[in-house]
Amino acid sequence: MWYYLLLGEEMGPVAIESLMDLVRHGDLGATDQVRREDESEWRMIADVPELADLENEPTSADLDAMLVDEASAHGDDLSSSAHDLDMIQFSEESSTTSKPKVEPRWYCKVLNQELGPFGFDALLEMVHEEEIARDDLVRSDGGGDWQPAETIMGLFTAEQRPKKAVQASGGILSPQRAAMFKAAPKKKEELDWYNRVLGEEFGPVSWKTLQAEVRARKLTAEDEVRVTGSETWQRISEVPELAALLPKKEPAAPTPAAPTPAAPAAPSAPPPSYEAPPSAPASSYDSYSPPTPRPSAPPAYSPSRAAAPPPPSRSSRSTPRRSSSGGGGGLDLSGLMSGVKLDPKVIGGIAAVAVLVLLYFTGILSGNDSGHVAKVEEIYVQVTALAQQSADQAAWQGLAQSTEAQRKEHQAELEEIASSKRPALRVLLDVYRYTLPRIFTGTEEERTDAIKIFETQMEAAKRTQ
Structure with a gap:
């Protein structure tokens, strides 16, 4: 098979016979470039033996012109009858050779x-x-x-x-x-698409949404897509526009070289012996002994004595009153509370409890999604526990079965209420649709990647709840 360049565009592959026809009809010239399917360099047609001589090969039109010239050159020597006979024969041949070929369908x-x-x-x-x-x-x-x-x-x-103006098809x-x-639009942006993840079909979605899901790693190279109206599924890795959006696999990091064992440290030199001051006599060095160091004792802490509270004034003491009905005196709490001193820690604790209660009721009134996040976090805790234990496939299937009813019920609820105004719920919906199926039924590599994505999704859900 061959390729050829026409007006700067690469055409092909075509058979050598088709290429020869293009040269014969003048569609390709001696300076046009061609190459074999297994070649990388282009060659001019004049340098290809199979095609070089075809440009000068006479065609049926050239033969007709030659016959006309020959008939006119020898017309004077021929009799009129012979000349007429030749012209009749030439006319018949011309009509036969110029009959158009049947165009293919x-x-x-x-x-x-x-x-x-x-x-x-x-x-x-x-x-x-x-x-x-x-x-x-x-x-x-x-x-x-x-x-x-x-x-x-x-x-x-x-x-x-x-070689004529394009006319209507005529029916x-x-x-x-x-x-x-x-x-049937031909542009991918104008079509609706479906995707299939581990046997479960989702859609229809737009082309832009499909691209966004591939970028967000919700769809992998092994997942499949199809267009509305078609029953043929294609893997994402087989669709060039989507395959280009798949994350590039980073090369494995080289194994670090084993550390060279460090040489044993040389024993530290003993402390230099004490030398007597040069002014001291030799006899005093023999009798000298350095003083024994003693740890310095921290200064004793003596808290400042709090100033005595001033004696209560007589005017501040409330005078008991009697009720108008003549009963006993009312309960006077001012004297009791004046003697109570609250610890600042106790006051801070009371304030914290009040804030939590306020946030709780505010969250209920404003549609807080923390309850939905908590449901998914229960599954996340179990997933991370199995991952740390390097559990086998049976353990993952057991977790999938034990949480199946809860997941389906919660997913159905999220599909009804998730929206752009509640982004946390949309993240949780992606967990149920894409992440958990790969964790439970995917390969070991897919599960590892999905668990990392699960962690990122939980962080995003908590930030936006």
């Missing part, structure tokens, strides 16, 4: 639906109406292989294959097929 495949047959004019009209994209597949009725539409000469190139495209083409 074409088929196209759009969204996995095969349509056709069409004439080339109708196919070209679909391209102009943007009903056929460059990556849609087309083939001729000769039993050829399906090829991208952009590789067919005349569909997406400046040099168009039909070749039926109204039903035309309506189906109009109703």
Whole structure:
């Protein structure tokens, strides 16, 4: 198979016979470049033996011109009858050779639906109406292989294959097929998509939402997607636009070299012996003994004596009153409370309790989502415990079964109330949809990554609750 450059665009692959036809018809010249499928460097057609001599090969039009010139050169020497006979024969041959070939019929495949047959004019009209994209597949009725539409000469190139103005299809495209083409957009942004995670299908979602879920690592390379109206699932790694958004796997860190054992430390030199001052006589050194050091005792703490409270004044003492009904005296608490001294710690504790009570009731009135976060955190605690124990698959399946009813009930509740105004609930919904299924049924590598994501999600939910 061969590739060729036409107006700066790479075309192909095509068979060598097709390439030879392009050279014969003048669509490719001696300076145009071609290459084999297994080659990386481009070559000019003049340097390819199979194609170099085809440009000068005479065509049927050249032969006709040669016959006309020869007939005119020898016309005077021929009799009129012979000349007329030759011209009649030439006319018949010309009419035979100039008879146009039957144009092949074409088929196209759009969204996995095969349509056709069409004439080339109708196919070209679909391209102009943007009903056929460059990556849609087309083939001729000769039993050829399906090829991208952009590789067919005349569909997406400046040099168009039909050397005449494009006319209407004249009814070749039926109204039903035309309506189906109009109703099927070709751009991914205009289509609805579904995704399948561990056998569970979600959707429909927009193309932008699908891309965002891949970026957020909610969808992995092994998950599958499909477009509305198609039953064919594709792995995300097989969709170039989505595969480019997958996180790049970082190379494993090199194993650190074993530390070189440190040489044993040399024994510390003994402290220098005490030398007597030079002014002291030798006899005093023998009798000298250094004083025994004693730890300095901290100064005794003597708290300042609190000033005595001033004696209560007589005027501040309340005078008991008798009730108007003549009963006994009322309960006087002023004297009792005046003698009570509250510890500052006790006052701080009372204030903290009051704040907690206020926050609790404020959260209830404002729709606080801490209760929903707490439900998911219970599962998170169990997940981290199994991860620390390096539990086997049976243990993970047991946790999945024991929490299945709770998860389904809570997920259904979150799907009803989660919104952009309550971001914590949307994070928890992602935990149920994407993270926990990979933890319970994924591979060891998927589980490790999902547990890290679970931790990040719980932190985000707590911040936004």
